[in-house]
Amino acid sequence: MGAQYFLSAIPFFFFIPWVIFFVPITLYCRFVLLVMTFRMIEMQGNILDSYVRTEGAWLLNPKKQIYRTNSEEDCAEQCETETKFTCRAFLFTSKDQQCLTLAENTKTAVIFRRTNAVLYEKRIYLLECKKGKGVDYRGTEAKTQKGVPCQKWVDSAPHKPNYTPEKYPAAGLEENYCRNPDGDGKGPWCYTTDPATRFDYCNIPECEVECMHCSGENYQGVVATTVSGLECQRWDSQQPHSHGYLPENFPEKDLKMNYCRNPDGEPRPWCFTTSPTKRWEYCDIPRCTTPPPVPAPGRQCLSGRGDDYRGTISVTESGNTCQHWSSQSPHRHARTPENYPCKSLEENYCRNPDGEKMPWCYTTNRTARWEYCSIPSCDGAEPEAPAVDVPEQAQITEECYQGNGVTYRGTASFTVTGKKCQAWSSMSPHRHNKTADQFPNAGLKQNYCRNPDADGRPWCYTTDPSVRWEYCNLKKCENPVQVTLPKPPQTTLEPNPDCINDNGRDYRGTVAKTARGRTCQEWSSQRPHSHDYFTPKTHPEAGLDKNYCRNPDGDVNGPWCYTTDPRKAWEYCDIPKCPPTQYECGKSKFRPKLCAQRIVAGCISHPHSWPWQISLRTRSSWPSAYKVYLGLHRERALEASVQKRDVAKLFKEPHGADIALLKLSSPAIINNHVIPVCLPKENSVLGGREECYVTGWGDTKGETELTQLKVLCLEIGMYLYLKFIFFLCQKIPHKLESSFCVDQDKFVQHGVTSWGLGCAQPMKPGVYVRVSNYIPWIKSIMENN
Structure with a gap:
């Protein structure tokens, strides 16, 4: 379960070195209410710009060299100066500070998953175009300009080759890919699988x-x-x-x-x-005056995604007639012959000009803008239907998995941290080789959790571009389901030392041995294993005390440590998972301290008793510079429970109201310290007898102060306007606070700060935007984003 949406309002812009705002979590998704622009980020290039980076990946490559380096840049230097072979990629592991230079890349070697490893591949060996004669071409085209498959360079039939990998080891003669080992002026070529044609050129x-x-x-x-x-x-x-x-x-x-x-x-x-106000735009690149390369003959059947289909089918799979590509009626579009001059968009034939899953077309049906076409497969099989996401409410999940989950065929599709799984048939946002074709017996359907490679338990690639894969949120059948009664109210800030939540990043217990019984090395020590990445100085908030197991890098497998065994750099620790806890909106796991009315400046709240409170911080008025802090009690935000997120997008209320939604870059993790507040019913009005409170770290003396979270009881004013609520006794102005009222033992957010005058001044009420008036807009933004 994740939280990604927040509500807030900002009455004006701020221009000071560190501006801190505070708003509450309000919805299970990722948004907040406010108005700002984003800061430009300047980034400088380095040696890694000529590489493609893939996190959490490992390459099975027997031809390699191993080095010890301190960074990815140092490892890239080793690859650039490698003398044992042509280095096409390298692997780097931060914990081991180990560098492996590789002779192959993902085009020629098997890729599989490994935590804490990063794969870098040289771009030149991944590109699918040539420069000049194409002597350096290392792409994967494997058919001639006439569409005939190429013969493998190591084969001697149907043609005995003059050019082989043994004779020309530097020519890249892998598999049956088109190459130019003799510098032919017409470009890359290959021996063909047609006995009547010895060789032919390729269309690169x-x-x-x-x-x-x-x-x-x-x-x-x-x-x-x-x-x-x-x-x-x-x-x-x-x-x-x-x-x-x-x-x-x-x-x-x-x-x-x-x-x-x-x-x-x-x-x-x-x-x-x-x-920040323009997401993307076309570039002004001039067209070449020379004619484009002659296209290869098109197919009359479906191969792959059908990019080269040139048949005359002009009806969609549901029976709708295709609209002419040059026509703008009944549907206006940009897929015209002028914009796509090399895609054969003649007549109304089904085509795939833009890399879709299969050929398609706009239809002449006004109610159906476009549809896929049913094209017969070149191998005689029926074309595979495009993957369709199953609505989350329609998914039925098996209770548990047996053994290591290889036989699991349930419909769970979320990871341990709440991320949605990527469809196995999709290559976005993560490319991979775990497809139904490669693993026909693994049940790789939709985006369901599976274990095709016999890992420890079911997993999936995630839809988060920054996280390649994670284990799934599933229990093992051998473990009985534990039913845990709610704990008595707590006021302590310390996490449970005996178990871990999620990946254990906030674990602060005293276990100091690995799962295999090795004693942990102290984090501040460099013996027996020297390391620069994870020390108390580099990660002051990670709790790297003594030699206790910790998870400073957020490893999905949990806490770990460097070991005192010189032969083993590091290992995971065996710390049990905490029993599951149920969370409801507006219900804190820690008893709140409810201050009486008329107390100027309120009182300090019990730690984490208002878990929907967040801190929104920035160094400038650009929303891209915002940082969202969750799970904190002290304004310094040094607690282990703190989660930090960037802001991905801003949504202003379309009619100019003082309210906006912010979308987080990734979901918040719901736990005892981070819980959403409830939203009010649409157009609900406070009657004047409700028990309401305001929370925040705000200014209580007319000057900035760093403090603990405070809470204040509010007296609802006599004047209630359609879109605003006036609160008397408003004692924490100037910083973003929100008002919460108790409704059937749950806290509901009824207002977000709009404006106020001074601090605790007589007859100067605080003005809050009425949230209930904007419920339809909030739901619309969530559903469409």
């Missing part, structure tokens, strides 16, 4: 640098500004705009630096911009 597009052909799919120039002059955002950055177009998800598209590219079948290259 030219890498475009100064100009573009077709729709600019192969553009690799350095233009980094849009048509309106905006600077492009780096592809590996998530600010100011969060997205899934990461370099590791599109390795063949050369998404490096902030250069304009076309990774997804748009009419021309584009980029995300560094302007």
Whole structure:
């Protein structure tokens, strides 16, 4: 379960070094109410820009060299200067500070998952276009310009080759890929599988640098500004705009630096911009004056996604007639022959100009804008229907899994941290080889949790671009379901030392042995294992005390430690999971302290008794610079329970009301310290007898102060306006607070701060936006985003 949405309101802009606002969690998703712009982030390039990064991946590669390095940059230097072989990739592990240079990459070697490992692949060996004669071409095209499959370079039938991997080890003669080992002026070629044709040339597009052909799919120039002059955002950055177009998800598209590219079948290259008010824009790349390369003969049947289908089917799978591509009626669109000059968009034939799952078309039915087409498969099999997400409310989950979960066939589709699983048939946001074709008996349907590689338990790739995979939120059948009665109210800040929640990042217990019985090395010590990454100085908030097991890097498998065994750098610790706890909106796990009315400045609350309270912080007035802090009691936010999130998007109330929604970059983890508050019923009105409170770290003396969370009882004013609530006895102004009222033993958020005059001044009430008036708008934003 995750929380990603928040409510807040801001009456004006602030321009001071550190501006801190405070607002409550209100919904199970990711949003907050306010008005701001985003700061541009400047990032400098380095040696890693020529590599594609994939986190949580390992490459099975027998030809490698092992080095000890302190960083990914140092490891890249080893790859660049490798003399034993041509280094195409490298692996780096931060805990071991180990670097492995590799002779192969994901095109020629098996990739599998491994925690705490990062794979870097050289871009040049991933690209699917050539420069000049294509001697350096290392793409995976494996058929001739006439569509005939290539013969493997190691085979001697049907043709005995003159060029073999043994004779030309530096020519990249892998598998049956098109290559140019003899520097032929016409470009890459291959021996064919047709006995009547010894060899033929391949149709490899030219890498475009100064100009573009077709729709600019192969553009690799350095233009980094849009048509309106905006600077492009780096592809590996998530600010100011969060997205899934990461370099590791599109390795063949050369998404490096902030250069304009076309990774997804748009009419021309584009980029995300560094302007917070403009998410993306096309770039002004000139068209080449030379003619584009001659396309390969199209197929009359479906192969792969059908990019090269050139048949004449013009009816969709539901029977609707296709609209002509050159027509704008009944549906207006940009997939025109002019915008896609190389995609054969003639007549109304089904095509796939933009990398969809299969050929499609706009329809002549006004109620159906576009649909897929049913194209016969080239191998005689029925075309696979596109994957459809099953609504979450329709999913039925098995209670548990047997053994290591290889036989699990339930419909669970969320990870231990609440992330939604990526469909197994999808390559976005994470590319992989765990498909139904490769693992036909693993039950890889939809985005259900599975264990195709016999891991310890079911897992899945996640829909979070920053987290490649995680284990699923499932119990093992051998363990009986534990029913735990609610604990008595607590006021302690310390986490349970005997067990872990989620991945145990907040664990502060005293276990100091690994699961295999090895004694842990002290975090401040460099013996027997020297390490620069995880020390009390580098991670002051991670609780790296003595030699206790900890999880400073958020490892999905839980707490770990360096060991005192010189032969083993580190190991996981065996710490049990805490029993499950049920959470309800507006109900705290810690008894709140309810101050009496008329107490100026209120009183200090019990720690974490208002778990829907968050702190919104920024160094500027740009929302991209915002940081959302959850699970804190002290304003310094040094507690182990604190969660930090960036802001992904801002939604203003369309009619100019003093209210907005902020969407978090990733879901908050619901636990004893982070629980949503309830929303009021639509258009509900306070009657004047409700028990209401305001919380915050706000100014109580007319000056800034760092303090503990305070709570104050409110007296509801006599004047209730349609969209505003006036509260008398408002004693914590100036910083973003919200008002909560008790309704059937639950706290409901009825107001968010709009404005106020002074601090605790007579006849100067605080003015709050009435949340109940905006419930339809809040629900609409959540449903559509």
